Amino acid sequence: MKVSLFITCLCDTFTPDVGKDTVELLERFGCEVDFPARQTCCGQPAYNSGYKSESIKGLKQMIKAFEQSEYVVGPSGSCVHMIKEYPKVLADEPEWAERARKLAGKTYELTQFIVEVLNVKDVGSTFTGTATYHPSCHMTRLLGVKDAPRILLENVEGLNLIDLPLKEDCCGFGGTFAVKNSLISGEMVQEKAEHIGETQADYLIGGDMGCLMNMGGRLRRNGQEVKFLHIAQVLNAQ
Numbered sequence: 001m002k003v004s005l006f007i008t009c010l011c012d013t014f015t016p017d018v019g020k021d022t023v024e025l026l027e028r029f030g031c032e033v034d035f036p037a038r039q040t041c042c043g044q045p046a047y048n049s050g051y052k053s054e055s056i057k058g059l060k061q062m063i064k065a066f067e068q069s070e071y072v073v074g075p076s077g078s079c080v081h082m083i084k085e086y087p088k089v090l091a092d093e094p095e096w097a098e099r100a101r102k103l104a105g106k107t108y109e110l111t112q113f114i115v116e117v118l119n120v121k122d123v124g125s126t127f128t129g130t131a132t133y134h135p136s137c138h139m140t141r142l143l144g145v146k147d148a149p150r151i152l153l154e155n156v157e158g159l160n161l162i163d164l165p166l167k168e169d170c171c172g173f174g175g176t177f178a179v180k181n182s183l184i185s186g187e188m189v190q191e192k193a194e195h196i197g198e199t200q201a202d203y204l205i206g207g208d209m210g211c212l213m214n215m216g217g218r219l220r221r222n223g224q225e226v227k228f229l230h231i232a233q234v235l236n237a238q
Helices: 007-015 016-028 044-048 052-065 077-088 094-105 110-115 137-142 147-154 182-201 207-224 233-234
Strands: 002-005 032-034 071-074 107-109 127-136 157-162 202-206 227-230
Touching: 002 127, 007 207, 016 032, 016 110, 016 233, 032 157, 044 052, 052 077, 052 094, 052 127, 052 147, 052 227, 071 077, 071 110, 077 094, 077 107, 094 107, 107 110, 107 207, 110 147, 110 202, 110 233, 137 207, 147 233, 182 202, 182 207, 202 207, 202 233, 207 227, 227 233
Parallel strands: 002 032, 002 071, 071 107, 127 157, 127 202, 202 227
Antiparallel strands: none
């Protein structure tokens, strides 16, 4: 099975190891992974800020970059959801809308791909520690991926997974929301940090680097010694 890695801007810029773990995880199950170098931002920051026409050039570039791919897999529910939105954004251009539908149909978030396409529920990983999992809003509410991360984490040997109180509450990141509404965002992430503290977990796990960086920053400023990890890092641990 051939898979193209959709790296996402945050992973590419700040956490390239998450991309490496994603590739190794896919290769563990026989996937042949390539990296289309023409890929760029999914366009979500510009589109969500109201710059629809400006974002379209980037969307078309992404469509062209992955046009020959069999499957496209990314370590982010938020960015993958944006690709699912491409047909709607390009609805006024029928030819591009059709190309966008083909891309959206073969694009998956990492845990979704492992469980739903590879039909794997236990990746055979070992990670010793106590952790809690934050389900990001875009992955759960918009992309609809709720069960796959939990199923995979529950089968990691040695991992003591503790339920996060009010886990479906937003962390306050929300892409540009954190910039445009910084005071509200700050209160939201503080509340999330307090809930994380209630679990007494040593690790915070998530599937979107934006949320993890937002929560990780607040935990650090609070003096809470909780390490944050992308789910690919946990699933690829041996």
